[in-house]
Amino acid sequence: MQRTLITFFLFFPFLCFAGVKDIGTPRIYNYTKSEYNAGTQNWSITQDSRGFMYFANNDGILRFDGVSWNLIPVSPVSPVRSVFCDSKNNLYVGTINDFGVLEREDPRASRFVSLKNLLPADIQNFDDIWQIHETTDGIVFQCYKYLFVYNGRQINVIAAQNSFYNSFKVGETLFVQDNEVGFFELQGQNLVQSLDLKEITRRDIRAVLRADTGKLLIGTETEGLFFADEKGIRQWKSPVNEFVIKNRLYCATALSGDYYAFGTILNGVVISDKNGNVVKALNTHRGIQNNTVLSCFVDRDEDLWLGLDNGIDLVELSLPLSFIGGRNIGSGYTCRVFNGNLYLGTNQGLYVSPLSGNNENPSFELVKNTAGQVWSLDVFDNQLICGHNQGTFNVEGNSAFKISEKEGAWKYIELNNKKEYLLGGHYQGLVLLKKENGGWKYVKAVKGFDESSRYLYQDEQGYIWIGHGGKGIYRLALNENLDSVSVLQHYTTKQGLPSDAGNILLRLNKKLYVSTDKGIYKFDYETNNFVPTDELEALFGDCGKLKTVSEDGKGNIWYLSDLETGVTRQNEDLTYTKITAPFSSLRGLFVNAFEFIYPYDEENVFFGLEDGFVHYSPSLTRSYNKPFQSYIFKIELPYIDSVVYHRVKEQKLEYEFPFRKNILRFDFASPFFANSTPLKFSYYLDGFSDEWSAWSDELYVDFTNLREGDYQFQLKAKNIYGVESDVSTFSFSILPPWHRSALAYFIYVLIVSLLAFFVVRYILFRIDRSKRKEELRHEQEMQTREEQFHRESLIAEKKIVELRNDKLRSEMKHRDKELANQTMGIIKKNRFLTKVNEELNGIHDIINSAAAKTKILSLKKRIKKEIDSRQQSQIFETYFDEVHEEFFKRLKAQFPVLTPSDLRLCAFIKMNLTTQEIATILNISYRGTEISRYRLRKKLGLDRSTNLSVFLSNI
Numbered sequence: 001m002q003r004t005l006i007t008f009f010l011f012f013p014f015l016c017f018a019g020v021k022d023i024g025t026p027r028i029y030n031y032t033k034s035e036y037n038a039g040t041q042n043w044s045i046t047q048d049s050r051g052f053m054y055f056a057n058n059d060g061i062l063r064f065d066g067v068s069w070n071l072i073p074v075s076p077v078s079p080v081r082s083v084f085c086d087s088k089n090n091l092y093v094g095t096i097n098d099f100g101v102l103e104r105e106d107p108r109a110s111r112f113v114s115l116k117n118l119l120p121a122d123i124q125n126f127d128d129i130w131q132i133h134e135t136t137d138g139i140v141f142q143c144y145k146y147l148f149v150y151n152g153r154q155i156n157v158i159a160a161q162n163s164f165y166n167s168f169k170v171g172e173t174l175f176v177q178d179n180e181v182g183f184f185e186l187q188g189q190n191l192v193q194s195l196d197l198k199e200i201t202r203r204d205i206r207a208v209l210r211a212d213t214g215k216l217l218i219g220t221e222t223e224g225l226f227f228a229d230e231k232g233i234r235q236w237k238s239p240v241n242e243f244v245i246k247n248r249l250y251c252a253t254a255l256s257g258d259y260y261a262f263g264t265i266l267n268g269v270v271i272s273d274k275n276g277n278v279v280k281a282l283n284t285h286r287g288i289q290n291n292t293v294l295s296c297f298v299d300r301d302e303d304l305w306l307g308l309d310n311g312i313d314l315v316e317l318s319l320p321l322s323f324i325g326g327r328n329i330g331s332g333y334t335c336r337v338f339n340g341n342l343y344l345g346t347n348q349g350l351y352v353s354p355l356s357g358n359n360e361n362p363s364f365e366l367v368k369n370t371a372g373q374v375w376s377l378d379v380f381d382n383q384l385i386c387g388h389n390q391g392t393f394n395v396e397g398n399s400a401f402k403i404s405e406k407e408g409a410w411k412y413i414e415l416n417n418k419k420e421y422l423l424g425g426h427y428q429g430l431v432l433l434k435k436e437n438g439g440w441k442y443v444k445a446v447k448g449f450d451e452s453s454r455y456l457y458q459d460e461q462g463y464i465w466i467g468h469g470g471k472g473i474y475r476l477a478l479n480e481n482l483d484s485v486s487v488l489q490h491y492t493t494k495q496g497l498p499s500d501a502g503n504i505l506l507r508l509n510k511k512l513y514v515s516t517d518k519g520i521y522k523f524d525y526e527t528n529n530f531v532p533t534d535e536l537e538a539l540f541g542d543c544g545k546l547k548t549v550s551e552d553g554k555g556n557i558w559y560l561s562d563l564e565t566g567v568t569r570q571n572e573d574l575t576y577t578k579i580t581a582p583f584s585s586l587r588g589l590f591v592n593a594f595e596f597i598y599p600y601d602e603e604n605v606f607f608g609l610e611d612g613f614v615h616y617s618p619s620l621t622r623s624y625n626k627p628f629q630s631y632i633f634k635i636e637l638p639y640i641d642s643v644v645y646h647r648v649k650e651q652k653l654e655y656e657f658p659f660r661k662n663i664l665r666f667d668f669a670s671p672f673f674a675n676s677t678p679l680k681f682s683y684y685l686d687g688f689s690d691e692w693s694a695w696s697d698e699l700y701v702d703f704t705n706l707r708e709g710d711y712q713f714q715l716k717a718k719n720i721y722g723v724e725s726d727v728s729t730f731s732f733s734i735l736p737p738w739h740r741s742a743l744a745y746f747i748y749v750l751i752v753s754l755l756a757f758f759v760v761r762y763i764l765f766r767i768d769r770s771k772r773k774e775e776l777r778h779e780q781e782m783q784t785r786e787e788q789f790h791r792e793s794l795i796a797e798k799k800i801v802e803l804r805n806d807k808l809r810s811e812m813k814h815r816d817k818e819l820a821n822q823t824m825g826i827i828k829k830n831r832f833l834t835k836v837n838e839e840l841n842g843i844h845d846i847i848n849s850a851a852a853k854t855k856i857l858s859l860k861k862r863i864k865k866e867i868d869s870r871q872q873s874q875i876f877e878t879y880f881d882e883v884h885e886e887f888f889k890r891l892k893a894q895f896p897v898l899t900p901s902d903l904r905l906c907a908f909i910k911m912n913l914t915t916q917e918i919a920t921i922l923n924i925s926y927r928g929t930e931i932s933r934y935r936l937r938k939k940l941g942l943d944r945s946t947n948l949s950v951f952l953s954n955i
Contacts, residue, residue, distance in 0.1 A: 020259045020271055022279045023604070024322030024615045027585070027676070028287040029314040036069040038062050042307030044082040044132075045297035049089040050629060051671030053299070055307055056080040061093060061102060062312075063110070065631070065669040067679065067699055072102065074112040084132035084139075092139055094129025099141045099148065118155045119148070133169045137188060140174060142167040147176065149189065156189050168208035170216065177205050195228050207252030209260060211274075219249045219262065225276075238276020243267075253296045253304075255317065261304055263293025269306060271317075288313045301626070303674060316674050320582055320620035325351070325612025329364060331591050332608030336377040337600050338384045343367070343395065344613060345374030350386055352398055368399045375454075376411045380422060381435060385412055392424065392433070394440060404442040406431050410454040416462055421482060425453025425466065432482055448485030449476060455505035457512055463487075465512055467505030469593075472497060473514060473530070475523075489528075496530035497521065508536070508549050508557065515546040539568045539576055547590075552599035560595045565607070581624035581721045583607075585676040586614060628672045630681065630717040630725040635732075636665040655730075659737040662706040667699060670717035670725055679717050686712040708736035830920050833863045864923075890955050897939050905932050910952045 033040050039058025046054050055062040058079035061072040074080050075095050082094035083102075091102040093112060100114040116124065123146065131142040138151035144165070147158040162180035169175075174186040175194060183205075184191040200220055207219035216228045217236070224245040225236040235241065240262065247267035255261055258274040268283030268291045282288050288306060295307035302318040325332065330348035337343075337355070344351045350370035353363065376387035377395075385403075386393040392404035392412075408427030415421050422433040422440060430446035430453055451474065455467030466474040477487035492500045498518040506513045514521045514530060521530040540546065544562030551557055555570040565587070566580035589609045596608030605616040637657070657664075670679050678697035683689075687709055693701070695718055710733045717725040738744060837860055844856045887910070888903055898906070908918045919929040937948060 020255060020257065020273075020279050020317050021320065021322045021615075021617055021620055023617065024324040024613075025282070025287050025326075026280075026322050027316040027319060027674075028282070029316075029673070030287075030289050031064075031069075031312040031314070032289065033311060036062055036064070036071075036312065038069075038071045039079065040310040041079070041294060042312055043080065043294050044084070045295050045305050045307050046083050046085045046091070047297070047299050048085045048091060050631065051300065053305065053671070053673070054083050054085065054091060055312060056083040056093070056295075061091075061110075061112075064671075064673075065633075066671040066673050066675070067669040072110045072112070074102075081128045081130050082132045084134070086134045086139060090139075092132050092141070094132055094141055094143075096128050097126055099129045099132075115148075115150060115155065118150070119157065123157055131167045133167065133174050135169075135174055135186065136172070140167070140186065142176070147186070147191075158186075158189065158191065166205055168205075170208055170210050175208055179204070195230070195233075197228060197233060200226060200233065206249045207262070209252060209254050217260070219244065219252050221249050221265075224249075236276055238272070239278045240270060240272035240276045243270050243278060243281070250293060251296050253298055255298060255304070256302050261296055261298075263296045263306065265292050267291050269293050269296065269304075269315075282315065288315075299673070301674060314673055318620075318622050319585075319674070320617045320622060321585065322615050322617075323609075323612060324606075324615055325364060327611045329612055331594075331610050332596065332613040333374060333591065333594055334377045334596055334608065335598050335606050335613060336379065336384060337604075338377075338379055338395075339397075341397070343377055343384065345377050345386065346612075347373050350374045350377075350388075350393075350395065350400065365398055367395060369393065369402065370395075370400045375409060378412055380412070380414055380440065381419075383440060385422070385433075385440060387411055387424070392431075392442070403433065403440055404431060406442070406445065410452070411456050413456055413458055415482075416458055416460075418482070423456070423458075423464065423478075423482075425456035427452050429453065430464075444483055446478065446482070446484060449474070449488060457505060457507045459512055460510065465505060467503055467514070469503070470501045472500045473503060473505065491530060495528070504545075504547060506546060506549050508551065517545055520546065539578075541578065547593075547595040548597055550597045550599055552602055552605075554602050556599070556602070558597045558599050558605060560590065560597055560607075565590075567605075582616065582622070584720045584722065585674075587677075587720075589614075624721040625723055628670060628717070628719065628723070628725045630670040630715050630728045631668060632713065632715055632728050632730045633667045633669060635730065636667065637661045637663060655732040656735055657732060658735050659708060662708075662734050663702070663704045664706070665700055665702045666713055666715070666730070668715050668728070669699060670719075672717065672719045672725075675720045677720055679719060681715065681717050683716075684714045686714065692716075706734050708734045708740060826921055829866075830923060833866055834920070834923070837863045887955065891952075894955070895940060898936075901932070902936055902939065905936055906952050909933070909936075909949050912949060 038060065041058050042055045042062070044056035048054065051066075053064040055064070056079075057071070059071060060074045061080055061083060063070045063072060074093055075098060078096040078098065080093060080095050084092045086092065091104060093100055093102050098114055098116050100112055100116070102110050103113055104110045126145050127143045129141045129143050131140075133140045133142070135149075138149045138156075141148040141150065142164055144163045145160055147160075147164065147167075149156040149158065160178055162178050165177045165179040167174060167176045176184045176186060176191060178184060183194045183197040185194045195216070197218070200218065200223065203223050204221040205218060206221050207217075209217040209219075211217040211227055214229050218226045218228050218233070220226070222245070224241045225238070226233045227236055240260075244262055244264065247264035247270075249262055250265050251263040253261050255271065259271055259279065260274075261269055261271050263269045268281065268286070268288050270278055270282075271280040272278055283291050288308070289311040290308040292309035293306050294309055297305045297307075299305060304315040304317050306313040306315065325344060325346070329344060329351050330346035332344065332346055334345040335343060340355050341352050342355060344364065348366075349372060350367040351364035352367050353365065370386065370388065370393060373389035374386060375389070376385075378385050378387075384395040386395050386400060387409035389408060391402050391407055392409045393400035394403050404424070406426055409431075410425040410427070412422045412424045412433065415423055420435045421443075423446075424431045424433060429450040432443040432446060433440045434443045435441075449466075451466065451468055451471065453466045454469070455465075457465045459465060462477065464476050464478065466476070468474065472490060472492040475487075475489045475491065476485045478484070479486040491497060497503060497514065498516050498521075502517055504515040506515055512523065513533070513536065514523075519532055520536050522533040522535070523529075524531050536546075539557060540559060540561065543559070543564050543566075547560045547562070549557060549559045557568045557570075557576070559566060559568070564580045565583035566578055568576040568578045570576055586607065586609070589611075591608055591610050594608070598606040600606065603617060603619055605618075607614045607616070635655075666683070668681060670681075672679060680695035680697055681699070682692045682695050683701055684692045685703060688703065688706065688711060711731070713730040713732070715728045719725075735741070736744075840856045840860050840863075844853055847853055847856070887907070891903060891906060892898060904922070905918065908921065913921070915929045915933065916926060919926050922929065924932075933948065940948075940951065942948060942951060
């Protein structure tokens with residue numbers, strides 16, 4: 001979040017009142033439209049019990065948590081006119097023709113819930129809800145036509161006699177203005193005429209505030225301010241009334257310490273005391289963004305919020321610090337109060353403003369002839385001497401007269417024993433001034449020393465000490481005539497200093513010290529060297545390198561160092577109390593290497609800044625240790641696009657996230673607004689972290705890959721004053737993954753138990769098996785012997801079987817031979833009979849005897865019958881089957897289409913008989929046998945490449 005701090009030149013009378021500073025301009029934070037990212041106009045302001053700010057904006061409700069802005073939409077077509085937080089922390093909203101409550105269970109997911117549905121049907125159309133108040137009878141919403149009183153369940157409607165122009169809550173009393181009828185008090189559900197305000201009834205009343213006991217302060221838009229009581233009304237004749245009449249009043253509020261803030265239409269806001277004196281006027285020339293103030297609100301820190309026609313401003317009225325000059329006068333190097341005027345020396349010149357004057361238009365005037373760099377302002381013999389880049393000036397009122405032409409006057413000191421002389425340190429050496437005829441005159445330059453002499457002091461022994469930023473420390477003495485250096489000693493690292501550069505010469509309690517990067521050193525006159533000293537540690541502690549110190553009239557020591565700015569106040573027992581908190585917001589604003597403190601008196605202290613000056617008034621007290629709260633707004637689970645909103649009312653509620661959601665982002669903030677630098681946050685995740693994190697201004701923190709378990713996220717904030725907030729907590733649990741869940745562990749235990757059971761069973765089984773083995777061993781020994789005998793028996797039987805098989809094979813061979821012999825005998829017999837038959841055919845042809853022929857034919861028939869003898873075939877088949885067991889059965893099973901002739905042919909072929917031999921046996925021709933073999937091949941499904949004899953041998 002970017003904040004723009006604007007301070008302008010403004011200096012008011014030199015008096016301090018409790019509650020509001022009247023010197024300088026308070027710190028103002030400007031929040032622009034581009035920063036809060038909503039509409040320009042802001043009509044109403046409120047603050048809830050947690051400290052968050054809410055603004056009724058044209059685009060909705062703006063919520064500010066001290067770190068970031070959040071816009072809560074209410075109506076897409078209507079601007080929000082009013083917002084109010086009641087004593088129960090309920091937030092009510094009024095728009096055009098609607099009103100309701102803002103539900104905020106989820107801090108950044110708030111939503112508007114309309115109450116308009118509770119109204120009667122004939123009152124659904126009305127105008128703007130301009131004001132919202134809390135009364136004992138409920139919440140009152142005021143528009144021009146009606147008052148709507150909501151008691152949490154129903155709404156009571158009070159109609160205006162003419163028109164309700166405005167309403168105001170003063171203490172416990174609610175006042176309502178009917179601009180044609182009169183001024184009323186709301187008592188219960190009735191309006192009762194209050195004070196007789198006939199003179200201003202028809203005027204636009206913009207504010208009603210409590211004044212003195214029994215009086216009301218009534219502000220009108222154009223007629224100014226009035227006091228009203230039972231005796232009547234009277235105009236408040238005062239400077240602030242003139243301001244209000246001139247610039248048209250729009251809103252007002254009471255401040256602490258009997259002060260009032262009046263927001264105007266034309267000229268910003270004016271603050272007055274109870275006597276009507278203008279204490280402070282703020283407008284676009286003095287720090288705020290816009291001159292039209294639509295709303296004003298005092299928060300719980302007594303700071304003033306302004307809702308503007310364009311933007312939002314926060315005015316830190318409660319701080320004892322105020323800013324003077326700003327960029328309009330440049331960087332602040334020195335200042336002095338002299339003859340009722342405040343003189344400011346800057347890099348642009350010397351400016352002056354009277355301590356009293358017109359509070360509405362304070363300004364600083366450039367002193368004549370002083371444009372340029374002003375290095376010092378000191379009062380000597382009731383004359384203001386100005387050390388300037390262009391020389392030395394004597395300042396009188398608004399003019400300055402040059403008394404020395406020698407350029408680059410750093411500083412002047414008064415010599416111990418010669419008060420009529422002033423010794424000045426310049427860019428190149430020293431010069432001498434002398435008091436003559438009532439004024440200081442330039443005498444001469446001091447010879448014998450020509451180094452830059454910015455740090456210039458004289459010790460009690462009369463020696464002149466000069467600190468040079470880059471060359472070390474010089475000690476010198478002047479001659480009797482003061483026109484030249486008689487003694488000069490140069491102190492560097494050889495004389496005990498830790499470095500030649502960066503040494504700052506300081507004077508405190510009439511003693512001289514040298515502030516270095518490695519501590520504070522003092523001069524030892526006996527050894528003529530610088531030695532470390534811890535004399536100042538009791539005063540300043542570990543504050544870093546001291547840049548400048550200054551004592552006030554009460555013995556308090558003001559200081560500025562690398563790490564802090566503060567004051568050590570002297571107590572009655574001569575001890576010191578260090579105070580740093582009020583100045584924490586100034587860190588980083590000082591002019592580096594030209595730090596400046598001017599304690600004019602115990603009530604008014606000035607500091608030089610990069611932009612002007614700051615004034616500190618101890619009479620304005622503020623509690624810097626006031627507790628504040630840090631808040632955890634939401635928990636994001638970014639990798640699964642999920643958000644959990646932390647319910648503020650249920651901070652003890654614990655959340656559970658599955659293991660897949662173990663990447664969490666915590667977003668947080670703290671409603672501390674008066675912080676010139678971003679708040680710092682520290683966190684601790686109990687169950688994960690070892691210690692609190694380092695302070696950081698990051699507004700979120702990520703945790704990744706959290707293991708299962710219970711966690712508590714703890715958060716605290718630290719403001720610019722070093723105060724830590726209360727600790728906010730968020731408790732949650734990460735559930736284990738399925739393989740580490742309770743069910744998984746139950747399954748694991750069950751599996752382990754089963755494994756253990758089976759292992760035990762297995763061990764028992766092994767033991768039992770060992771026993772059985774032992775028992776079987778003896779049995780096996782017996783069995784081995786039996787098996788040995790059995791093997792021997794089997795071997796013998798095998799030999800018997802082999803012998804029997806050999807016998808069978810021998811018999812098979814014998815039968816094959818017999819079958820072959822028988823077959824060959826048949827073949828020979830058939831050949832013989834065929835030959836005989838052929839010879840008988842020849843004889844038959846040559847014989848003429850019929851009886852002989854008949855006899856021959858009879859013989860041929862017998863021969864033929866012998867050749868075709870079926871009995872012979874059956875005997876052959878039977879014998880063949882005995883030799884080749886089951887051959888015909890297998891052949892018929894595979895080829896059922898085979899005929900008996902085919903089977904005989906297969907048998908002959910299996911016996912490797914030739915075609916001629918087969919033809920002889922079958923008593924057919926050679927050609928017929930070939931045809932039979934061909935047909936057999938067809939029935940067996942054989943091609944020509946298959947050997948028929950081999951095929952049949954394998955069946």
